[in-house]
Amino acid sequence: MSAISGRAPELVSKRHRRFAGPWTYLFLLPAVALFVVFIAYPIVWVLGESFFSLDRGGANNFVGLDTYLSVLADPVFWVVVRNMFVWGLITIPVQMIIGGTIAYFIERHTDAWRGFFRTMFFLPVVTSVSVISLVWVQIYAPYYGIAQEYLKLFGIEMASSPIGDPSTAIYALIVVNIWQWTGFSMLMYVAGIANLPTEVLDAARVDGARGLRLAWSVIIPMLSPVTKSLLLLGIIGTLQTFPVVQLMTGGGPNHASEVFGTYVFRTSFVLGDTGRGATISVIVLLLALILSIIQIVYLGANLSPSGRREERA
Amino acid sequence: MKKVLVLGATLLSASILSTAALAADKEVTVWSWFIQSTMQKSIDAFQKAHPGIKVTYTYYNYSPEYITALKAAAASDSLPDVIGLQPGSLTQQYRDHLSPVNELAAKEWGADWAEKVFPVNRKQMLMGNPAGDTNYYIIPQESQVLCVWYNRKIFETLGIAVPKTYDELKAAAKKLSDEGYLPLFQGAADGWQNENIFLMLAGQFAPGLTDKAQAGEAPWTSPELVSAMKAWKALFDDGIFQKGALGAHAYPTGAQLFAQGKVGMMALGSWWMQESKFPPPLSQYVQNMDGFDFFYLPAVPGAKTASPPVGGVDIGYGLTKNGAKNPEAWTFLASLTNGEALQEALNDLNDLPAFAGHEPKGDVSDHVKDLYKRFMDDLPKAENQRFAIPAISEALDNALAAVAAGSVDPEAALNNVQAATDKALGK
Numbered sequence: 001m002s003a004i005s006g007r008a009p010e011l012v013s014k015r016h017r018r019f020a021g022p023w024t025y026l027f028l029l030p031a032v033a034l035f036v037v038f039i040a041y042p043i044v045w046v047l048g049e050s051f052f053s054l055d056r057g058g059a060n061n062f063v064g065l066d067t068y069l070s071v072l073a074d075p076v077f078w079v080v081v082r083n084m085f086v087w088g089l090i091t092i093p094v095q096m097i098i099g100g101t102i103a104y105f106i107e108r109h110t111d112a113w114r115g116f117f118r119t120m121f122f123l124p125v126v127t128s129v130s131v132i133s134l135v136w137v138q139i140y141a142p143y144y145g146i147a148q149e150y151l152k153l154f155g156i157e158m159a160s161s162p163i164g165d166p167s168t169a170i171y172a173l174i175v176v177n178i179w180q181w182t183g184f185s186m187l188m189y190v191a192g193i194a195n196l197p198t199e200v201l202d203a204a205r206v207d208g209a210r211g212l213r214l215a216w217s218v219i220i221p222m223l224s225p226v227t228k229s230l231l232l233l234g235i236i237g238t239l240q241t242f243p244v245v246q247l248m249t250g251g252g253p254n255h256a257s258e259v260f261g262t263y264v265f266r267t268s269f270v271l272g273d274t275g276r277g278a279t280i281s282v283i284v285l286l287l288a289l290i291l292s293i294i295q296i297v298y299l300g301a302n303l304s305p306s307g308r309r310e311e312r313a
Numbered sequence: 314m315k316k317v318l319v320l321g322a323t324l325l326s327a328s329i330l331s332t333a334a335l336a337a338d339k340e341v342t343v344w345s346w347f348i349q350s351t352m353q354k355s356i357d358a359f360q361k362a363h364p365g366i367k368v369t370y371t372y373y374n375y376s377p378e379y380i381t382a383l384k385a386a387a388a389s390d391s392l393p394d395v396i397g398l399q400p401g402s403l404t405q406q407y408r409d410h411l412s413p414v415n416e417l418a419a420k421e422w423g424a425d426w427a428e429k430v431f432p433v434n435r436k437q438m439l440m441g442n443p444a445g446d447t448n449y450y451i452i453p454q455e456s457q458v459l460c461v462w463y464n465r466k467i468f469e470t471l472g473i474a475v476p477k478t479y480d481e482l483k484a485a486a487k488k489l490s491d492e493g494y495l496p497l498f499q500g501a502a503d504g505w506q507n508e509n510i511f512l513m514l515a516g517q518f519a520p521g522l523t524d525k526a527q528a529g530e531a532p533w534t535s536p537e538l539v540s541a542m543k544a545w546k547a548l549f550d551d552g553i554f555q556k557g558a559l560g561a562h563a564y565p566t567g568a569q570l571f572a573q574g575k576v577g578m579m580a581l582g583s584w585w586m587q588e589s590k591f592p593p594p595l596s597q598y599v600q601n602m603d604g605f606d607f608f609y610l611p612a613v614p615g616a617k618t619a620s621p622p623v624g625g626v627d628i629g630y631g632l633t634k635n636g637a638k639n640p641e642a643w644t645f646l647a648s649l650t651n652g653e654a655l656q657e658a659l660n661d662l663n664d665l666p667a668f669a670g671h672e673p674k675g676d677v678s679d680h681v682k683d684l685y686k687r688f689m690d691d692l693p694k695a696e697n698q699r700f701a702i703p704a705i706s707e708a709l710d711n712a713l714a715a716v717a718a719g720s721v722d723p724e725a726a727l728n729n730v731q732a733a734t735d736k737a738l739g740k
Binding site for chain 2: 134138141142143144158159162165166169208246248249250252253254255256265266268269270271273
């Protein structure tokens with residue numbers, strides 16, 4: 001008790017020194033300034049623009065919520081929502097499963113070639129999207145494309161390009177996205193597996209857990225923070241999807257592969273309708289906010305194992 | 314220490330002198346998507362003719378970089394002096410930031426200056442202006458005529474004659490496909506390629522009708538335009554376009570394959586001639602355009618004639634309100650569109666001039682001269698290829714893609730274009 005009492009004045013003194021005066025708030029200024037200039041101001045500007053609309057004479061008129069109602073009544077908007085839902089639903093779990101499996105085999109079953117495989121599978125992540133798009137357009141091209149050359153060996157002739165058919169375009173782009181980003185999931189799982197406590201794994205082995213049983217009952221549950229992080233990043237990445245779609249299909253044919261990014265870009269920059277583009281952006285922002293809240297409520301804000309330990313302590 | 318001081322003083326003096334020399338130059342800032350190497354030649358020619366004026370050019374890819382940069386600069390009132398523009402929708406988007414050039418042009422080139430601009434360009438310069446606004450916000454630099462280019466060496470090897478009827482076009486496409494070539498390469502993932510073909514087809518049934526339709530003076534569902542839409546679908550179904558055309562891009566894929574001699578035909582325009590001026594190595598087909606010649610799309614079933622020449626302004630430039638405060642900006646704009654800077658672009662065969670009375674000079678083969686002359690003969694009678702309102706051209710792009718994919722029939726697709734037109738025109 002006396003020991004605790006003896007340390008108390010020292011702690012108080014330290015706290016006092018830490019908040020020595022109001023001038024210390026000046027240290028917050030750079031962060032606040034960056035936030036205001038690059039995040040808050042653009043959001044407020046876009047929000048303001050969403051309530052205005054240009055008429056044919058070039059005048060910017062206040063229209064209230066009219067543009068919001070018009071966007072929500074536009075069938076193209078719901079095509080985009082469906083595409084985004086399909087995109088997230090397929091890409092996130094598939095990338096996790098393939099990335100996790102690759103990471104497991106690299107970490108558990110390779111030794112000298114470990115670095116090589118890690119690098120090779122991660123290569124698409126650091127490759128320019130422009131290059132990836134050009135290559136995949138060629139892969140998908142029927143008759144003269146790269147895939148066609150291999151399919152010929154089996155007597156198969158592609159009748160059309162998957163990115164040119166409205167019923168398959170979005171799925172063809174999802175394949176490209178999975179190909180590009182699986183390496184990122186792999187890397188996250190590699191880091192997770194490398195940090196697994198060996199005593200737990202050894203204990204599981206002593207108890208007779210091997211192979212799939214070890215992976216399913218021990219490794220996968222212990223990697224749940226990585227999985228949650230990938231889910232969070234996957235949802236953010238889905239909402240931010242733009243370059244690969246813009247470069248490969250431009251959102252076409254006839255909006256079949258439109259995503260929020262291309263929809264906002266087309267509306268604001270190609271059609272020149274800034275008000276409508278701002279409205280769609282605000283809707284996307286609200287959607288992102290709702291999804292973030294849901295994730296925080298169900299998954300928690302702290303996704304790292306160390307974070308959880310601090311929380312419990 | 315003394316040495317350091319001397320060195321420092323020397324550097325300081327040199328820097329002051331160079332700054333003073335630079336300060337003597339008046340600067341003009343220009344943004345565009347126009348090919349950088351050719352623009353540099355134009356700038357060099359201009360600066361040689363106008364010592365004391367320095368032109369700073371910023372090149373952007375058209376989409377998304379250029380249109381994004383323009384939007385951001387316009388919002389922050391930081392547009393450069395001169396900006397590259399297309400007539401119609403792009404010019405109209407920035408009309409409030411552009412200065413009318415009527416008076417400056419009249420002072421520079423005489424009161425009848427507009428008469429020297431080819432008629433289709435003149436029409437496009439005013440496209441989309443509000444009723445009663447006769448100001449010119451864009452000065453065209455180059456014109457283009459759309460056509461179907463073909464590889465004449467492949468045609469000769471395979472014994473194919475230039476198609477004069479639709480059946481001959483079909484037979485040519487089949488022969489090319491049978492021999493392992495791509496028939497008529499269509500980058501149908503690009504809306505502009507599809508629009509160009511549709512305008513060629515529409516011109517076969519009723520020249521000028523698409524202009525009336527986009528102005529709300531005729532319905533998009535007119536029988537002639539429905540026929541053109543059906544003919545568009547037939548180009549896919551009859552094997553005239555390559556398989557999988559809907560997922561293909563004209564640039565870089567199609568253009569590269571065409572230049573390499575793997576494609577028989579491609580619907581492009583007069584700008585294709587510039588390929589022969591690109592840095593070596595060039596393919597045997599591109600060298601002096603030896604491998605290429607062009608024709609207009611033959612009459613499709615039910616049409617009266619082959620496609621008329623369709624075209625207009627390839628690229629133009631506008632004087633921004635910022636540029637209007639800088640007298641040198643107009644001097645450069647005038648040179649770029651109708652002076653020594655333009656001549657350099659024409660010498661690079663970048664495209665056709667927008668003003669009458671110009672032609673390329675220098676190292677140009679007889680074959681290219683012949684091609685150029687044929688385009689120039691057709692330019693004065695060209696039909697308009699541009700749209701005043703982007704929402705209408707986008708609706709047409711979507712309709713063409715949907716019809717080609719077989720997901721919508723031609724009448725329903727054109728009904729959608731009509732609905733978009735009515736909405737855009739506030740009907």
